[in-house]
Amino acid sequence: MRRLIPVGLLLLLTACSPNGCSGTDTTPQTGGTAVGDTVAPDPEVTPEPEPEPEPPLPEPVSWPHEAGGGLVPGSGSGAADPTLWAPGIRFPIEAAPAYANSQVYGYGGFAAPGPGGQCDTRNYSYPWRDNFCETRSWTNGFCPTGKGHQGQDIRPATCEKKVHWVVAAEAGQITSIGSYTVTVLGESGRIYRYLHMDMAGVHALFPTLASRTVTRGQHLGRVSNDFGGSATTIHMHFEIKAPVTEGGPTTVTFVPTYSSLVDSYGRLLNDSA
Numbered sequence: 263m264r265r266l267i268p269v270g271l272l273l274l275l276t277a278c279s280p281n282g283c284s285g286t287d288t289t290p291q292t293g294g295t296a297v298g299d300t301v302a303p304d305p306e307v308t309p310e311p312e313p314e315p316e317p318p319l320p321e322p323v324s325w326p327h328e329a330g331g332g333l334v335p336g337s338g339s340g341a342a343d344p345t346l347w348a349p350g351i352r353f354p355i356e357a358a359p360a361y362a363n364s365q366v367y368g369y370g371g372f373a374a375p376g377p378g379g380q381c382d383t384r385n386y387s388y389p390w391r392d393n394f395c396e397t398r399s400w401t402n403g404f405c406p407t408g409k410g411h412q413g414q415d416i417r418p419a420t421c422e423k424k425v426h427w428v429v430a431a432e433a434g435q436i437t438s439i440g441s442y443t444v445t446v447l448g449e450s451g452r453i454y455r456y457l458h459m460d461m462a463g464v465h466a467l468f469p470t471l472a473s474r475t476v477t478r479g480q481h482l483g484r485v486s487n488d489f490g491g492s493a494t495t496i497h498m499h500f501e502i503k504a505p506v507t508e509g510g511p512t513t514v515t516f517v518p519t520y521s522s523l524v525d526s527y528g529r530l531l532n533d534s535a
């Protein structure tokens with residue numbers, strides 16, 4: 263934007279010194295430019311800079327993943343509920359890649375599809391697959407049969423214990439550290455449970471009650487295979503409990519996990535975890 267300054271004002275401005283103003287004559291000039299006319303702008307007036315263009319939004323990163331509710335054939339019927347129960351959570355494993363799939367119906371599991379150990383590369387590859395409501399005897403009101411797996415199994419990047427960090431999905435308070443389960447009450451009122459971490463490491467990180475307030479993304483422990491006195495496969499079983507009102511009093515209950523994990527993992531891959 264170029265600004266035009268009346269020549270009379272220009273004269274007044276230029277005729278003053280620290281000793282006072284001398285050129286107070288406002289008689290119209292003869293010849294040349296008359297008072298009130300406009301002249302070329304002061305070259306020292308710098309134009310306003312153009313606003314910086316908005317940086318383009320990053321392209322969403324995708325990865326192969328099956329739809330929610332689509333369990334391994336023969337492993338049960340998945341939840342039909344598509345609700346994003348925990349929007350905005352931090353994906354609960356610090357770094358990608360991670361593989362959401364069944365540790366029981368996967369290779370090396372109790373109901374494996376064929377020979378191969380838990381470190382089989384087919385377990386450590388996409389696509390992701392939901393395993394909430396997989397066949398179990400646990401009560402689960404979101405499963406077609408009223409019973410089923412209450413969370414999602416997630417394998418870390420590699421088949422190694424005590425390497426890959428589990429992080430808090432939401433800020434909150436660790437309310438319990440069991441023999442293989444860490445429970446965090448989030449600020450939203452949701453409850454998160456993280457199973458099968460290296461529990462000695464968890465205790466070392468959180469030795470006192472005062473240490474058990476956590477921020478979103480804070481290290482909780484490392485993925486392992488702790489299962490009380492025995493061992494499971496190397497994976498992290500992750501659960502969300504949320505307030506649910508279903509024609510009666512509100513109860514905090516297990517809710518489908520997969521959609522919130524898909525949402526948060528997409529953000530992790532997109533550097534906006």
Ligand SMILES: [Zn+2]
Nearest residue numbers: 413414415499
């Ligand atoms: Zn599980």
